[in-house]
Amino acid sequence: MSDLRALLGIEHPIILGPFGGLSSIALTAAxxxxxxxxxxxLYGYEGDRICATGAELRAATDRPFAVNIWLPTGDEVEPNPQHTVFAQALQPFYEAVGLDVPSRPERxxxxxxEQLDAIWEIEPTVLSVVFGVPSADVVREAHHRGIRIVGTATTVAEAVALAAAGVDAVVATGAEAGGHRVSFLRPAEESLVGTFALIPQVVDAVDVPVIAAGGIADRRGVAAAFALGAAGVQVGTAFLA
Incomplete structure (x- = not known):
């Protein structure tokens, strides 16, 4: 089992799952x-906000930390053309509370x-990505700056694609994981592999450390993940308490 602690400069092979829109400086630093x-x-964060967040994190901890971004998938960049239909359906609810229906944004x-330029400036220990494979240029620039890249896979095929792209570690996230299903090679509903079925298959398929995620909330889950070959675990929901 690869030593994730040495790779990331941490004492314990436990990673806080990134919460898009719900992350806090206090929890990350803790x-x-x-x-x-x-x-x-950092979902939805503009460059200036990323730089400010990086400064706050640096002030709150002198230990390694990660930031997470979504790679573009389509409609979050180009707004859904059905926005008008959705807005009309919700109009009575907005009227009931005296608000105008939001207009369709440009993006x-x-x-x-813009996000990457700011991330290079704040230089986190780790840049983790979801919904895809980082480009060769992104991997090269991150490594040039001493930043580790972690990709997220919901299937063995996705893990292999990420490893081939040069990521430093792969999060194998099972169907039990909360939040978004971050599948990118096949639809999410066709990528529902359970955590403890996915881990050993990914471990056997790639030559980088594998981080187990999805339904792991206590030491029994951690022990099971390690027994199946994981080098670390990513825990989300359990930290929300």
Missing amino acids: VSNAGGLGSFG YTPALE
Whole structure:
């Protein structure tokens, strides 16, 4: 089993799952200060906000931390053309509380390049990505700056694609995981492999450390993940308490 602790500079092979839109400086720093890897989800954050978040994290912890971004998949960049239909269906609810129905925005998220430029500036220990494979340029730039890249897979095929792209570790996230199903090679409903079925298959298929995620909330789950070959675990929901 690869030593994830040495790779990421942490004491305990436990990673906080990044919460897109729900991350907090306090929780991220607390996990890092306790010897794990705190993670902060940057979904929807513009460059200036990323830089400010990085400064806050640096002030809250001198330990390694990760930031997470979504790779573009389509409608979060180009707003859904059905926006008008959705808005009309919800109009009575907005009227009931005296609000105007939101107009269709030009885009839902900042450009990936804007986010990456800010991430290179704040230089986190780890950049984790979901919904795809980082480009060769992104991997090269991250490694040039000493930043580790972690990709997220819901199937063996996705894990293999990420490893081939040069990521430093792969999160094998099972169907039990909360939040978004981050499948990218096949539809999410066709990528529902359970955590403890997925882990050993991914471990056998790639030559980088595998981080187990999905339904792991206590030491029994951690022990089971390690027994199946995982080098670490990513825990989300359990930390929300």
